C-alpha cells in the first residue's frame with residue numbers, strides 16, 4: 001500500500017493497473033485544482049464538440065461543498081466559455097491558463113488583455129488563418145491559439161508562425177498544448193494560478209489533476225505547496241500519480257465524495 005505522500009519524483013507516468021493506491025484525501029483540508037479538457041471532459045476533435053457528463057455537475061458541486069469552496073477549475077478555455085459550459089458551478093473559475101479569473105464572484109484579467117501587441121498578433125494570425133481554413137483559430141482576451149487537430153500536416157507551420165511572433169515580443173511565450181499552440185503572456189501559467197490561490201487557501205493540501213503539458217506547471221504548483229499531482233493519460237510528467245483516462249477521473253472524484261478508490265502510483 002502506498003501513501004499519497006510517499007510517492008514523488010520526476011518520472012514518466014505510465015498507467016500501471018497492477019499497483020493500487022487506496023486513499024482518500026481529507027477534503028475538508030484539501031484545495032483541488034482541476035483541469036477541464038481531457039481531465040473532466042473527453043477530448044473532442046473540435047473545442048465546441050465536447051460533451052458534458054450529467055454526473056459532473058453533482059460531483060463538482062459536492063466537491064465544492066466538501067472542500068469549503070476550495071475547488072478551482074483551471075482551464076485554458078476562455079472564462080466566458082467556462083461560465084457558459086458550467087453555469088451551475090459557482091466556485092473559482094480560472095480561464096485562459098490563468099489570464100482570466102472569477103474568484104469569490106470577482107473578475108480579474110492580466111494587463112495584457114486587449115493590448116496593442118495582442119491586437120497586432122490577432123491581425124497577423126487572423127490573416128494567416130484565412131489561407132489555412134483547416135486550422136481552427138481561437139481568440140482569447142490576452143492570447144490566441146492555433147488548433148491543428150484537423151490539419152496535422154500544418155503542425156510545424158503553426159508553431160513557426162507563433163514562435164516568430166513571440167521572438168519579437170519578450171513578454172510573450174508559446175505553449176505547446178494538445179494538438180494546438182498558444183501564444184500568451186509569459187507571466188501566465190497554471191503554476192502561478194496555484195501560487196495565487198494558495199494564499200487564500202493557505203494550510204490546505206493542494207491536489208492538482210490534469211492531462212497535458214500546460215498542466216505540468218499546475219502539478220509543480222501543487223508540489224511547491226506541499227501537495228501532489230495526478231496525471232491523466234500517457235506522457236512524461238512531474239506528477240505523482242497516474243490515472244488512465246477521463247472516466248477514471250470521474251470514478252476517483254466520485255469515490256472521494258463517497259469512499260476509497262484504487263489509483264496507480266507513477267514509478268519513482
Ligand SMILES: O=P(O)(O)OC[C@H]1O[C@H](O[C@H]2O[C@H](CO)[C@@H](O)[C@H](O)[C@H]2O)[C@H](O)[C@@H](O)[C@@H]1O
Pocket residue numbers: 035036037038042043044045046047048050074075076077078138145147149177178179180214
Ligand atoms: O486547460 P484545459 O481545460 O485542458 O484547456 C486546454 C484547451 O482546451 C481546448 O482545446 C483542447 O480541447 C479540444 C476539445 O477536446 C480539442 O479539440 C483541442 O485539440 C485541444 O487543444 C480549448 O479549445 C483551448 O482553448 C484550451 O486551451
